[in-house]
Amino acid sequence: MPDFYYQIKGRELSAYGEVPGWAWPPIFSGLVTAPDRKQAKAQIEEEYSRQFPVRVLKKDIEQHAYLLHFKEVEPDNDYLLRRFRKTVCKECGTIFIPIDKYNDPHSDHQGLEYCSDRCSKEGRFREVQEFRLAHEGKLPPVIYQVRQKSTGRVYVGQSIRPFTLRWWEHLTYPSESKFHETLRATPITDWEFSVLEVVSVPDDCKSKAAYITDRERHWIDALNAVADGFNSVLPTGVSPQLSLIE
Ligand SMILES: [Zn+2]
Incomplete structure (x- = not known):
């Protein structure tokens, strides 16, 4: 069944004598799922217990306080649909739905990555600091593991950001992967986090990212983290380590 994106617009206040x-x-933006346009409109009107015009002639605008605008959303319209998805704030880990911020007249921020203006500013500031530290070699990439003590099963990951941040993201990320589901379903005391390797990328390496991923693959393989652990896949598409160095 298709989704319909809708906006309820309110008539603006106008100066005396001007046509508003x-x-x-818009006052509200939302999403409804319905078999066709007609039923989508009916669903919206039921939700607000009132009818909305979808077209208003300029000469009639004084008679209408609201206008309903809606359109079918293609399933691959990620630009629009991601506003309706649960999103983890890049800075504080809070889960938010971007559209809620659009609908909140008091919201100070409307971006898709951060929950608030404060997080957006702090996040950008931290990114600049991280970039500087990385540039000075003080924030090396790492391969880390998250280990479940009772079973010995591990998840292996890489990070080019402060590694504690990745752990925090795993703890709060709303995905349905086996790792995140198990992490949410068990007490935190059953888990330990550690750094397996501080990756030092050779200066003559052609691709820093490929080199780090190659080290990640090494550890996923060595700890059998796909078959016995929580990783879903062994990273592929990476050239063997040697071919990365000129
Ligand atoms: Zn935040």
Whole structure:
């Protein structure tokens, strides 16, 4: 069944004698799932217990306080659909749905990556600091493991950011992978986090990212983290380590 994206627009206040238009931003933006346009409209109207015009002539605008605008959303329209998905704030780990911020007139921030203006500013500041530290060699990439003590099963990952941040993200990330599901379903005391390797990328390496991924693959393989652990896949598409160095 298709999704329909809708916006309820309110008539703007206008100076005396001027014809008003529709105010921006809309009063509310939402998503409904319905078999066709007609039923999508009916569903929206039921939710608000009122009817909305979808077209208003300029000469009639004074008679209408609201206008409904809606359109079918293609399933691959990620630009629009990601506003309706649970998102983890890149800075504080809070889970938010971006569209809620659009609909909140008091919200100070509307981006897709951070929950608030404060997190956005702090996140950008930290990124600049991380970049500087990485540039000075003080923030080396690492391969880390998250190990379940009761079973010995591990998840192996890589990070070019402070590694504690990755752990925090795993703990709060709303995915349905076997790793995240088990992590959420068991007490935190059953888990330990550690760094397996501080990756030092050779200066003459052609691709830093491929080199780090190659080290990650080495550890996933060595600890059998796909068959016995929590990794879903062994990273592929990486040239053997030697061919990365000129
Ligand atoms: Zn945040």
